[in-house]
Amino acid sequence: MSDIVLKTENLTKHYGGVHALEGANFEIRRGEAVAIMGDNGAGKSTFVRQITAVEQRTSGTIWFDGHDVAFKDPLEAREAGIETVFQNLALADHLNVPDNLFLGRELVRFRLGPFSILDYKAMRKATLEGLQKTGVKIPNINNTIQNMSGGQRQCVAIARTATFKSKLIIMDEPTAALGVQETAQVENILHTLKSQGEPVILISHNMRQVMEICDRIVVFRRGRIVANLRKEDTDGQDVVAYITGAKTQEEYAGAA
Ligand SMILES: Nc1ncnc2c1ncn2[C@@H]1O[C@H](COP(=O)(O)OP(=O)(O)OP(=O)(O)O)[C@@H](O)[C@H]1O
Numbered sequence: 001m002s003d004i005v006l007k008t009e010n011l012t013k014h015y016g017g018v019h020a021l022e023g024a025n026f027e028i029r030r031g032e033a034v035a036i037m038g039d040n041g042a043g044k045s046t047f048v049r050q051i052t053a054v055e056q057r058t059s060g061t062i063w064f065d066g067h068d069v070a071f072k073d074p075l076e077a078r079e080a081g082i083e084t085v086f087q088n089l090a091l092a093d094h095l096n097v098p099d100n101l102f103l104g105r106e107l108v109r110f111r112l113g114p115f116s117i118l119d120y121k122a123m124r125k126a127t128l129e130g131l132q133k134t135g136v137k138i139p140n141i142n143n144t145i146q147n148m149s150g151g152q153r154q155c156v157a158i159a160r161t162a163t164f165k166s167k168l169i170i171m172d173e174p175t176a177a178l179g180v181q182e183t184a185q186v187e188n189i190l191h192t193l194k195s196q197g198e199p200v201i202l203i204s205h206n207m208r209q210v211m212e213i214c215d216r217i218v219v220f221r222r223g224r225i226v227a228n229l230r231k232e233d234t235d236g237q238d239v240v241a242y243i244t245g246a247k248t249q250e251e252y253a254g255a256a
Contacts, residue, residue, distance in 0.1 A: 003030045004063070005168050005199045006051065006082075011060035013046050020046040022223040024060070028168070031197040033190075035210040038220035039243055044203050047220065048170055052084050053077045065167055075104065081167030085157045085174050097141035098127040101160045130163030135192045151182025158189050162198075169193060170201045175209065187213065207236050219243055 006028050013021040021043045028034045036044050050057040051064075053071035062069050064080060071077040074084070091100050102123045109119040127141055136155040138148075145153055154174055161169045171190075175183040190213050193200055204210050210217060211231060219227040219242040227242040241247035 004028070005030055005065060006201075007063040008047075008051070009061040009063075011047065011050055011062065012058045013043075013050055013055065014058045019223050021050065021057075024220075024225050026218060026225060028199050028201060030199055032216065033194050033200040033202060033214045035214040035217045036201060036203045036220060037205070037207075037210065037217055037239060037243055042220040042243075043223040044220050045172060046223075048084065048172055048201070048203065051077070052082055052170065078105075078164075081165065082170065083161035083164065083166040083168070084170040084172070085154075085161060086172050091145045091153060091157060093146040094144055096144050097131075097138055097156055097159075098123045100145060100156060101127050101130065101163050105164075126163055127159075130159045133192075133196070134159045134162045134189045136189060149182065151178050151185050154178060154182070154186050155189060158186065158193075162193065166198070168199050168201070170203075172203045173205070174202070175204070175206065183209075207239065210239075211236055221245060 004027050006026075008024055008026045011021060011024040011026070024043075024047055026047070036047070038044050046055075049055045051062060052074050053076060054074050064082065069080065071080065078084075092103060095103065098120070107119040107122045107126075109117045111117075124141070131138060131141070134155075136159045138152060138156065145156065148156070158171070158174065174190075175186050178186060187209060190200065190202070194213060202210065202214060215231055217227070217229045217231065217234065217239055218225055219229075219239060221243065226248065227239070229239060238247060
């Protein structure tokens with residue numbers, strides 16, 4: 001059981017009368033890439049927001065790295081080793097690549113009273129290592145984010161996850177806004193991370209991408225997990241059936 005990185009039991013989130021997430025039982029093991037699929041409003045992002053403590057769950061348990069966790073905010077989740085690339089990238093436009101990677105967790109050379117001297121050299125070095133680890137090619141890391149293409153920005157956001165000792169990487173639609181070439185670039189990085197054994201949760205509407213990259217597909221519908229399929233057991237057709245509701249959770253549970 002020790003290779004389970006993340007496990008949720010009955011994870012539930014209600015917004016007033018809206019039951020956005022209802023009793024989600026989910027797990028991911030070391031070295032696995034798991035896709036989360038589902039229609040708009042199915043509860044995918046809500047699920048991720050509870051794990052990453054962007055919001056506080058209504059009820060349920062989250063086990064991470066062997067511990068029953070209750071992170072108080074996203075920074076605490078990040079410090080524990082959960083790195084997330086959100087749809088709205090959360091990069092600072094006016095900062096260059098190292099400054100973005102270390103935003104909020106700058107390396108300090110020394111502190112003098114209320115002042116601290118940052119270790120720019122170490123941050124540059126770690127940035128270059130992170131880029132190399134993920135295979136991300138950024139022509140000049142001193143460029144500010146605002147001067148980069150959508151694909152480059154996304155690559156920086158993903159490289160950020162690899163620069164730190166992450167134990168789980170969560171990507172919420174990392175290629176939704178990208179063109180064909182940029183998507184291929186991001187997918188290459190995902191392949192690299194997977195080959196390095198990094199556990200990845202990938203939220204995606206793109207069946208081709210999911211079938212190429214992921215080992216398992218978990219389908220959400222109306223706030224509930226309705227299917228959990230290994231890639232080799234599906235051709236994608238039944239995934240679509242679960243997404244649309246043509247196949248139901250009962251059929252899935254009956255088949256298991
Ligand atoms: N802050 C909120 N307050 C009230 N309802 C919310 C809130 N956030 C999400 N919801 C509702 O919860 C449900 C699940 O939304 P969620 O964003 O998790 O879906 P999703 O599967 O990520 O969809 P998409 O693919 O469009 O991103 C939806 O009905 C949504 O309207």
